[in-house]
Amino acid sequence: MSNLQIEPGSFRDRESRVFYRSGRVHRALSTRALADWETLAETQLFKQGSASGAIVDTKRAEIGAEELSSLSPHWVGALVHETIPFISYPYEWSFSMLKDAALLQLDLVAQALDEDMILKDSSAFNFQWQGAHPVLIDVGSFKRLETGEPWVGYLQFCQNFLYPLMLTAYKDLAFHAWMRGAIDGITPENFANIVSLRDTMRAGVLVHGILQAKLQKSTANATQSVRGELENAGFKKELIVANVKRMRRLVEKLVWTKDESVWAAYATDNSYDESDYEAKKAFVGRAAAERRRHVVWDLGCNTGDFSKIAAEHNDYVVSLDADHLAIERLYLELKETGPDNILPLVNNLADSSPNLGWRGRERRSLTARAKPELTLCLALIHHIVITANIPVDDFVEWLAGLGGDLVIEFVTKDDPMVKRLLLNKEDIYHDYEQPIFEKVLGEYFEVLERKTLEMGTRTLYYARTR
């Protein structure tokens, strides 16, 4: 039996395919892709890109022809990539994350053009993160530029990056649900249908959105290759260079503005006094420092204070929150000041990223991608149970399924935050009581440490799965 496992989500490009060998990420190459790789490996673009971390660290893999052909005789060479600590998808990124990935995509196209290469696609899924730094992982998308060839990734760039960013910047419409619902992104037609007359005055909307939709319609019955015609009409590399430059200026100017009061509320909006907050930090610090883990998840991370504590003692922290603005703030802060081993992601646990795409295997659900060795679940359970109506035992069982250690905070119904959640709701949550919670916790976990904060309504547990 072969010890090479194909990545089921990697099939769209016929010239290269991702597979796993001895736990490492590899990429099989066709004759054509191998030639493109050999050209790429000699470019300044690749040397500088991999040195700066913009392109995933990649080398030729020493795999015999026989072993490789066990996948398919089509493959004549292979690369080995540096492993990304946690795979994430564009519908889990904040606005500025998608924007920074977009800018990197454009910079890479511009640099590639300098050396007569181009990227054959512009999928946002080609990017992953090392902390708050975007990394292009699809090295197979670089190819040599042919004469008269246009920027074939332009439409995909609009669908995956430009439209989602414009919707957020211009209309305060979060792109996550839409991007999650449409694996190829937002089409020009849909974008053109959703913008108002006023929006057409905003940069990029008329040309990249409405005009593109119109042109698509008008050329839909084309019987000849527009590409061939462009070449005949004298389309040149300089045109792509100019387009990419203009696109970069447009994307750079897109800003998601939020009322300052909304932003400021995050730092101050908690019901703890200072000594309780310090006690909570110390508790989390002890659990986080017990041993070094590869991956820690911080569920409901909010400002990321506890993610940062976990990041001091562990390799990598994935910080999840359903609140887009919280993740945006955390990302901007991490980008500015670090640490660089925290990945912030937008994720609502009550409606978390599912398996998607062809046969449900192209994009994987959160828990199918990786499991944490330690989970922080602070000031979250009341939102899960009372806001999302998820039963206490169901939630604890799910946490146990993650398999690692757990730091969880239980907030009683006397707490002002819980009272607020119940203000306009009938209290049907008979399972949301501390003794019941402790009983369920004890069924799945061994509690190693327990501490009630001085305010009396909040208790912390450090627990290990049985």
Place this chain on the structure above:
Amino acid sequence: MKYMAVVLGLVVAILLAPLPAHAYIDPNSGSLMLQAILGGAAGLAVFVRLYWHKLVRMIRLRKSNRVEPSD
């Protein structure tokens, strides 16, 4: 400024033009053509040549063959 005026004129012309629509052929065609318009003065020349051929062909097609291919 002059270039922008020409582009704007062209944009308006395309938006108003009653072009036929069919749903499912390579959606990239329109996007590729757009690149020519956006590529500055040189791109505009490419686009006009491209579009001219298209218009001429379309008019000819309409005259000679009124039967649309079936879906």
